[in-house]
Amino acid sequence: AQSVAQPEDQVNVAEGNPLTVKCTYSVSGNPYLFWYVQYPNRGLQFLLKYITGDNLVKGSYGFEAEFNKSQTSFHLKKPSALVSDSALYFCAVRDMRDSNYQLIWGAGTKLIIKP
């Protein structure tokens, strides 16, 4: 069965420090991987995705993520955190064998950046 795990409910980082939000996945075929961010009372905003090619993917707002096939992980990173990065972050996976193109979602990680 397809699944996504975000092992940390909350991550606390001081402003200016690097941040990492973890994601691991399980699919039967090759994965397409996505990160979204959700601000309070707002819809989900797309950050970045991995489809194929370079394992390091760069996205919006200075975020990047690294695909690691052997560890089945797709951790979200940013070199220097901003207070405005505080939000809820969701990892999602799609199995490329799934003809309905469904996204399977993690439970989310709350990121808190302290000044």
Add this chain to the structure above:
Amino acid sequence: DTGVSQDPRHKITKRGQNVTFRCDPISEHNRLYWYRQTLGQGPEFLTYFQNEAQLEKSRLLSDRFSAERPKGSFSTLEIQRTEQGDSAMYLCASPRGSGGTLGTDTQYFGPGTRLTVL
């Protein structure tokens, strides 16, 4: 702005009433998804349209839920005889094609409709 709009943004209703939500997706795309999101959780897939055809429904979608997409444009999600457990954010998503293999496109979400059942 993702180009996906939803109406209303908020709906408060009493248990047992019927409610209907509308989604207007990115106009040129033929696929449309509905999700439900409860507080502190990731979105859960409800149903999916390709043009007018509803191709898949989650087991989460009880008989009280129905969705339509007439003419393959906007979509509506109706909940009949609402229950308190239906309180959630209902999200609509529409892909923008990346021009590559189907399934590689990104889903863009509307702002959601927050339903509160009293």
